[in-house]
Amino acid sequence: MHASGWRLIKDKTNDPFSQKTQSTGFYVFLCIGCCTIMNRTNWITIVNCTAGGGKTGRDWPLIESLLKKHGIRFEPYLTGRRLHASIIARNKIEEGYSKIIVVGGDGTMNEVINGVFAQTRIHTTEVMLGMISVGTGNDWARMFNIPADYEEAVVAIKKQKTFIQDAGMVRYLKNGKEWKRYFVNIAGMGFGAKVVERVNRMRDRGRHGTMVYFYNIFSSLLGYRSTPARISIDGLTIDRKIFLMNVGIGKYNGGGMMQVPHAIADDGLYSITLIRKMGKLNVIANLKRLYNGSITEHSKVETYTARSVQIDGPGVLKIETDGESLGTGPLQFQIIPRSVRVISGEMTA
Template identity: 25%
Template sequence: MTIKPMLVYNPTAGKGNAGKILPRVQTLLGERGFESDLVLTEGVGHAQALGEQAVEAGVDLVVVAGGDGTVNEAINGLMNQPLNGKKRPALGVLPVGRGNDFAFGMGIPQELTQACDILAGGQRRRIDIGRVSGGDYPNGRYFGNGVGLGFDTVVGFEAAKMTWLHGGASYLVAVIRTIFKYAKAPVYEVTLDDGVLRQPFLMVSVMNGRRMGGAFMMAPDGDPSDRTFDLCLTGQVSQIRILPVAATFISGKQGSDPAVSMRRSRKITIRAIEGSIPAHADGETICTAGEQLTIEILPGALDVLTHSNGWQA
């Protein structure tokens, strides 16, 4: 008997818009002959449990309709569950959340009709998965898009408080708010494959994908299958310069700023020397004031449905 793909659908994604468009999603998938078993998520952690169940049941494909948080939960479910001789399910994504950064970095179109075409096409490509240990997750948490530390994380905390803006607009407003809350950079010791950096860092982004916050191109040339992370390291910036520097991240041209360094590494350890580490993975809080994090890459750990001709949709 053929097991249908599991469609993990978060009706609260996109400030509840995902629930409103569910009939359209079902119509689009039906028109393409894509059959699945629909399961609506019921709260925090449910998508992870469903991912674990899919592995145990031998499901070949799990499609996640939601935002980055729902996708992150599902990835943790798929990666946490022992395979016991089974094959790990592939991951499909319908980006119906706010930022949809994972989908963007994986070359999955943001437009719903095109995203459904990707599912119907069935083209799979293998991607790397990251794992971050420390903070609230001493045993580790998986991520697909990236880990942000410092200013970036505080921006995310501020954006999450907003109910009147969506996507990139909420993050732009959050940047302005954070300028006044997080102007002094903590001192981190950052250990990379090729050396150690010890200095004030306003922000550290460790990317498997390309974009964070719905608008900020932390790794404009990122490739989620190249077995290494792209890092964007921002040193101390005067308060008056924070907004102009942040604006360069939208175009992906921040590497030309003397305060920003672009590096690559397979493993990263970050230790707080002065201050602490606020951090997130795929927008999910790892810690608000951590002391040390270790981030490592798991090459070719998961198959995703995407374009056959590249990662940039």
């Protein structure tokens, strides 16, 4: 119940409190306080019904019943358009909520994170984020061992075992205008960003899944050329022809590829994997390495850690974050150490 509802009750002539005081200020204060306490104890769920090719929408009644079964009090909010999850998260935090369950995939989590950073009421670490994964890639959930089984994920949320991770922020260009975006997993440039762009186009037409991803890997290779760029990594400037580059907080992207195996989510540093210009057959021959993490041992691969990264021309370098296509360079990355509180699954040593 919102404070405005309480004011309406106070204005009624039959309100029993009206005979006890001439001032409404105390009651407004009391009711706002009650609403804030209620908001702090309740969760909201932000549900992306289109995630996973519509699987979230189909499975939401089951997930909803499991949340109720385990005694989790929540208010559901369903997204209706791109970036809607950001708006819902920002507005609800401003209203007093601080516990959010994300029901969807990596892209939904990314939108919610941007809503968390857009609000100004509380520090970002005062917001607790849980996740029930129903997306396509689920790479962020993989990093924190969040169960794929819905009921196990609900139990993990109920336990509220939290981890405070770093977040990233990148400035980029789109349609000639500078934008910024926060992320909690990986920003990919070059070939990876091209694949994501094509995968997302097919997703918007209702085509999704592992086979769609592999199809776009091979079809994107046909006309792809590495991009020349000047890269500044904590002040170290290098010139490279980039086939693929990842600036990561997490290890996984692309639906289970371990492209940044040296990433540590709370060390206050980006972990970087840079793959220099590579022939098409060489790329295909090393796909397995992208999954098992050994890609960093390849002679064409460089790894770094840094607090800030800048990438400039002369080539046009595309970028995606957490599986969402953004725009192009020039790019400026800034790390935001230990700024996001998330609920994890049972982590192994």
